[in-house]
Each structure stands twice: as structure tokens, then as C-alpha cells.
Ligand SMILES: Nc1nc2c(ncn2[C@@H]2O[C@H](COP(=O)(O)OP(=O)(O)O)[C@@H](O)[C@H]2O)c(=O)[nH]1
């Protein structure tokens with residue numbers, strides 16, 4: 035499918051199955067004519083002759099004259115519709131048989147069944163909304179909590195777009211000051227904005243972009259779940275812990291070392307917060323290429339996580355700790371780290387003779403782990419017996435405390451926006467460096483333009499390719 039095709043007329047069932055009413059949307063230059071061909075209004079006056087933004091009652095008929103349903107048709111004329119095109123919405127009874135019949139009739143008359151997100155894509159291409167607003171439509175439909183709903187609603191209503199517009203204005207101002215300097219640099223008698231003023235504007239821009247980039251960790255946690263990476267040596271019980279936390283057999287558990295080679299993740303709601311648990315390949319020295327690729331990804335996931343669960347086999351805790359401390363601890367800076375001493379069930383039976391209590395063993399282990407900073411939390415549990423899990427869950431909820439969002443907070447939750455903003459941030463840093471180093475204006479302008487380009491990518495303009503658009507809209511539901 036050519037994704038930029040907007041000149042044909044599309045139709046789709048826009049409502050979920052099982053409701054009392056089902057709506058079919060038709061959009062395109064022929065929307066009204068084609069609907070008229072299958073619809074007989076009770077008043078006798080065809081849609082083509084009716085005023086827009088009216089409801090018309092009538093019947094959907096087959097070419098043979100059989101009544102498929104009694105329906106209400108709403109009428110929209112370009113450019114005042116969701117897509118910006120002529121559109122109709124046929125509200126039928128919610129039977130999937132009826133809806134399929136109406137779809138088939140429309141298709142027989144020349145409509146094309148719409149792909150995912152095609153209506154919103156048309157809305158974007160017709161200038162009804164920018165790209166970030168279009169993406170918010172999908173988020174809004176997928177929202178499952180007050181926080182995700184608020185983020186999406188704010189973005190769809192243009193909160194983010196406005197913030198970006200202010201930024202772009204500032205950048206354009208800075209660019210024009212720089213270019214003024216370039217154009218008239220031969221005229222030594224002219225005074226230009228001095229560099230400290232330019233640096234000041236650049237600093238303001240940097241702060242705003244920096245702030246937006248920072249909001250992504252909250253936005254992402256709210257939208258996709260707080261990322262919790264489960265890492266550690268092979269056979270420490272990481273997959274068992276994942277399964278215990280998710281309460282299902284999600285990952286393969288085996289006593290063969292190196293079983294988990296790929297990343298397995300799933301979400302779970304605890305105390306009203308969605309967590310994204312990520313089981314990773316065990317970290318060990320290996321010559322197996324596939325396994326080492328898996329281990330590389332383990333580190334990637336560790337880096338992306340907000341919370342790290344380092345699973346250690348309690349029966350050889352000191353050894354496992356020493357093996358990996360150098361690799362794991364430095365990567366946990368700025369994250370919450372929980373050291374999970376797993377297989378506590380084995381410990382208690384092994385140490386039965388000494389009559390040491392579970393707590394005492396735990397304390398001993400804690401002392402045995404050297405140079406642990408204060409804020410690292412150490413818990414002992416048995417993933418296999420599902421003992422001690424509630425303590426871990428409580429700890430996770432404590433760590434994850436997310437801020438309450440207000441209606442107007444701009445929070446970046448879309449990875450595409452985050453990446454564009456990160457690139458914009460790099461560019462503005464180069465601008466700042468350039469200004470500080472007294473680089474010539476044309477070099478600095480180049481980075482300024484790059485910064486503008488990346489901000490432009492977010493709202494969409496003239497730059498996006500079919501591929502980029504296709505990628506964005508394919509995640510939509512059909513009918514939106
Ligand atoms: N006794 C005991 N065995 C466990 C526990 N957790 C995991 N195991 C076992 O340890 C082995 C490795 O577990 P697995 O979850 O695959 O480890 P991974 O390689 O870290 O993912 C399996 O045989 C598990 O049944 C536990 O809490 N107690």
C-alpha cells in the first residue's frame with residue numbers, strides 16, 4: 035500500500051466488537067456518493083443534497099433490495115471533518131454480521147478497506163494536526179490509567195506542540211542573530227549582538243530541551259511500565275524470579291546454564307504502578323556467539339532500567355557477588371538496585387545443623403558483601419518457593435514512586451520524540467561549545483539548523499519519508 039495515498043475513498047469499522055452500536059467510517063472524495071449508493075434515506079433526500087453535520091435516518095440495502103439494517107448516517111464535508119475530507123459515519127446495530135455486510139457493500143461500490151491509522155494519517159497529511167498530535171491519538175486510545183490519559187490528552191490538544199513552537203521561535207531568533215552577523219561581517223563599523231547574549235539564549239534553549247529529555251523516564255515508566263531489569267549469573271534463578279513476579283510460566287527455567295539467551299519481558303501491576311520486568315541472559319564468560327550477544331543485550335537492558343534486580347544464588351553469594359560487582363555496580367549509578375539473595379530455601383536446610391535462624395544467615399551475607407553503598411537494598415527470598423516475594427514487591431513500589439501529573443505537564447512518552455529531542459540536545463550542546471570557542475558564525479549556524487531540524491521531526495513538516503510515516507501509523511488500530 036502506498037501510505038501517502040489519500041485520493042481514494044476508504045472505509046473501516048471504527049468501533050470495538052460486541053457493543054450495541056457499530057460505526058463504519060467512510061472518508062475520501064467519493065465518501066458521500068458511495069454511501070448514497072447503499073443507503074436509502076427515509077426522507078427520500080440523498081446525502082449529496084443534505085447539509086453537512088446532520089444525521090439522516092434510513093436503510094442500508096443490498097443491490098437486490100434486501101434491508102441489511104436501519105441506520106443513522108452522519109455527514110461531514112471537507113475540510114471540516116476529522117480527516118479533512120468528505121466523510122460519513124454509518125451507525126448500525128452492533129452485529130458483526132451487519133457490519134461485515136455493510137463493509138462489503140461499500141467495497142463493492144469502490145471503497146477500499148482502510149489500513150491501521152489511515153484516518154489519522156489523512157488528518158495529518160491534510161494539516162488537521164501535527165505528527166505528535168496524531169501519535170497522541172493512538173496513545174489516547176491505548177490509555178489505561180489517569181496518568182497515561184492525561185499525558186495523551188495534553189499532547190493531542192497540542193500542549194507539546196506549543197512548547198516546541200516556542201523553542202523553535204527561540205532557535206530561529208538565535209539563528210537570525212548569527213546570520214545577521216555573517217551577512218554584515220565585512221562592515222566592521224556595525225555592532226552585533228554580543229556573544230554573551232547569544233550564549234544566554236542558547237543556554238535557555240538547552241535548559242528547555244534538557245528538561246523535556248529528562249521527562250522521558252517518567253513518561254516511559256507511565257506508558258510502558260517502570261523498567262526493572264533482572265540480571266545476574268546464569269542459574270541464579272532470574273527466570274524463576276520473573277515467573278514468580280508475573281505469576282505465570284513466562285520464561286523457561288532450567289538447571290542448564292545459559293538457557294535464557296534472549297530478553298524476555300512482560301508487565302505487571304503492583305500497587306497501582308505498572309512494572310515492566312525484563313529477564314536477561316545470565317552474565318558469564320562464554321565463547322558461544324549467540325550467548326554472548328544475549329549477554330550484550332543484558333547490559334543494554336540494565337542500562338535502560340530504572341530498577342535493577344541483581345539475583346545472586348545465596349548458597350554461593352560471596353563468590354557470585356565478587357564475580358560481577360565490577361561489571362554491575364558501576365552501571366547502577368542513578369538507578370535503584372536490589373540485591374536479591376535467591377534460593378534462601380536451600381540455605382535454611384543446609385544450615386539447619388548450626389541452628390542459625392534465617393535472619394542471622396541473612397545478616398551474615400549482608401556483612402560478607404563488601405563496599406555496598408547505603409542505598410542498595412538486600413533481600414533474601416526463594417523464587418522457587420515464592421517465599422519473601424511480598425517484601426520485594428513492596429520495595430519495588432517504594433522505589434517507583436512516580437510524580438502526580440497535572441493536566442498541563444508536558445511529559446515526553448514517545449521514544450521517537452525522545453530520540454529527536456536527544457539529537458536536538460546534542461546539536462545545541464555543539465552550538466554552545468561553538469559559541470564558547472568563538473567559532474565562526476557559519477559553523478555555529480549549521481548546528482543551529484540541525485537542532486531545528488530535529489525539533490521539526492517531532493511535529494512533522496516536509497521532512498518525513500513514507501517509511502517514517504508508515505512506521506508511525508502501522509501501530510494504530512484500524513478505523514482510527
Ligand atoms: N531451591 C531453589 N532453586 C531455585 C530457586 N530459584 C531457581 N532455582 C533453580 O535454579 C535453576 C536455575 O533457575 P533459572 O530461573 O533458570 O535461572 P537463570 O539462569 O538465572 O534464569 C533451576 O533449576 C531452578 O529451579 C530457588 O529459590 N530455590
Ligand SMILES: [Mg+2]
Nearest residue numbers: 272273293294
Ligand atoms: Mg534464565
